[in-house]
Amino acid sequence: xxxxxxxxxxxxxxRAAEYVLRLLDTAEMRAFEARLELEGALRxxxxxxxxxxxxxxxxxxxxxxxxxxxREIERRIAPxxxxxxxxxxxxxxxxxxxxxxxxxxxxAAAFVAAHVAxxxxxxxxxxxxxxxGPVYVAEVQATARDLVLNASIDSSRSILTVxxxxxxxxxxxxxxxxxxxxxxxxxxxxxxxxxxxxxRRPVPQEVVEALQGGTFAVSDxxxxxxxxxxxxxxxxxxxxxTTL
Amino acid sequence: xxxxxxxxxxxxxxxxxxxxxxxKTATGDRSAFLELYDRTSAKLFGxxxxxxxxxxxxxxxxxxxxxxxxxxxDRYRANGLSPMTWLITVARNSAIDRxxxxxxxxxxxxxxxxEAREVPDSDPGPEARAIALSERDRIRACLDELESDKAxxxxxxxxxGLSYRDLAERYAVPLNTMRTWxxxxxxxxxxxxxx
Numbered sequence: 001x002x003x004x005x006x007x008x009x010x011x012x013x014x015r016a017a018e019y020v021l022r023l024l025d026t027a028e029m030r031a032f033e034a035r036l037e038l039e040g041a042l043r044x045x046x047x048x049x050x051x052x053x054x055x056x057x058x059x060x061x062x063x064x065x066x067x068x069x070x071r072e073i074e075r076r077i078a079p080x081x082x083x084x085x086x087x088x089x090x091x092x093x094x095x096x097x098x099x100x101x102x103x104x105x106x107x108a109a110a111f112v113a114a115h116v117a118x119x120x121x122x123x124x125x126x127x128x129x130x131x132x133g134p135v136y137v138a139e140v141q142a143t144a145r146d147l148v149l150n151a152s153i154d155s156s157r158s159i160l161t162v163x164x165x166x167x168x169x170x171x172x173x174x175x176x177x178x179x180x181x182x183x184x185x186x187x188x189x190x191x192x193x194x195x196x197x198x199x200r201r202p203v204p205q206e207v208v209e210a211l212q213g214g215t216f217a218v219s220d221x222x223x224x225x226x227x228x229x230x231x232x233x234x235x236x237x238x239x240x241x242t243t244l
Numbered sequence: 245x246x247x248x249x250x251x252x253x254x255x256x257x258x259x260x261x262x263x264x265x266x267x268k269t270a271t272g273d274r275s276a277f278l279e280l281y282d283r284t285s286a287k288l289f290g291x292x293x294x295x296x297x298x299x300x301x302x303x304x305x306x307x308x309x310x311x312x313x314x315x316x317x318d319r320y321r322a323n324g325l326s327p328m329t330w331l332i333t334v335a336r337n338s339a340i341d342r343x344x345x346x347x348x349x350x351x352x353x354x355x356x357x358x359e360a361r362e363v364p365d366s367d368p369g370p371e372a373r374a375i376a377l378s379e380r381d382r383i384r385a386c387l388d389e390l391e392s393d394k395a396x397x398x399x400x401x402x403x404x405g406l407s408y409r410d411l412a413e414r415y416a417v418p419l420n421t422m423r424t425w426x427x428x429x430x431x432x433x434x435x436x437x438x439x
Contacts, residue, residue, distance in 0.1 A: 011431075013434050014427050014431060017430040017434065018426075018427075018430070020402075021401040022337065022340050022344075022401070022405060022407075023401055023407060023426070040324075043324050044324055047324040048437075050325055050329055050333050051325065051326065051329055052383050053383060053402050054329050055384070056383060056399065056402055057291055057294065057332065057402070057403060058287075058328075058332060060287070060290040060293075060294045062286035062289075062290050063290045063293055064285075064286045065285050065286070065289040065303060065306055068303075069285070069303050069306055069307055070278075070281060070282075070285070072307050073281065073307050073310045073311060073314075074278070077274070077277070077311060077314045
């Protein structure tokens with residue numbers, strides 16, 4: 001059908017409307033949200049539709065929820081004993097895991113020092129039906145670098161899948177991928193981001209064991225990767241690894 | 245602290261007040277967050293109920309909505325939405341996600357388009373009315389310019405979380421036809437809304 005065939009070229013405004021109406025499928029929505037983080041004009045289009053459609057629902061009658069809802073929310077946002085820290089320190093939408101490790105301290109320092117504004121979003125992917133162990137996912141974007149990629153690691157098959165949507169390292173530089181374990185100071189290399197589009201590669205067992213509570217990170221390294229085995233350049237983006 | 249909002253309170257909450265509460269929430273100010281809850285939860289619960297049409301589920305989703313607001317209050321500005329739009333959008337999206345999960349699990353479908361419930365206009369109060377009236381009239385007028393089944397399909401997607409597949413089934417047309425229909429309708433709507 002010609003309309004379907006030419007759809008890719010259609011106006012972003014229509015896609016933004018479909019996004020607002022939740023008509024995009026999961027993959028389309030993920031790609032669109034990745035663009036949203038980077039493109040102010042596209043956010044403007046979404047805002048246009050959100051504001052214009054809003055009157056269709058904004059007129060619903062108000063209904064006071066029972067007090068139990070408020071109590072439960074208060075319980076859920078209560079600080080747990082070892083996560084008392086300024087809320088502004090959070091980096092991900094999902095908040096921090098309960099344990100604040102030395103690795104995270106390292107990460108935070110690198111992050112601040114590099115003055116990099118990285119936006120991190122974690123998305124729900126549909127796990128492949130054959131998977132039996134947890135699949136960890138991270139979606140990272142470095143606003144200043146135009147770098148957008150999705151990563152997932154299937155722990156039962158020890159397979160890393162990375163899809164780069166945009167962004168390349170500078171001349172004579174490479175992006176290197178890392179998993180930073182929750183409770184170990186040494187980031188583990190996942191290799192270079194040296195391909196375009198999507199790739200799959202096996203990961204060592206020590207990486208699989210580091211996924212729980214770990215953080216996915218991308219650093220800017222000399223061509224060929226870090227000479228020391230640990231990140232040496234700017235950390236351009238990080239995201240918590242979350243299970244599906 | 246009030247246990248929950250009296251229905252009229254949201255009406256008297258100005259944009260600046262919600263914005264200020266959200267800003268304080270973004271810095272981790274729990275009492276500001278709870279005041280935001282007290283003053284907006286009745287509206288957002290209304291939104292969840294409208295989409296889900298199931299009270300226990302709506303209560304559950306409302307919890308998630310406010311936890312999301314607590315965690316993401318620092319992000320709303322980046323979206324370019326007015327604060328109340330952002331809050332309602334978080335509620336509507338969360339409710340629709342729940343509805344879809346329910347449908348995927350084979351539960352009651354809800355939101356039958358043959359009885360698509362028109363949202364009544366509660367009086368938004370003088371402040372909100374000044375902002376909202378022209379906008380409200382505009383989307384309705386523009387939907388009225390579409391053929392009625394197409395306007396109904398757009399409402400079904402927005403209010404009942406119907407996907408292209410759901411809509412294709414309801415109107416007994418092929419999926420691609422439904423996509424084409426709706427995209428053309430959105431094109432017309434955009435043209436009308438931008439007039």
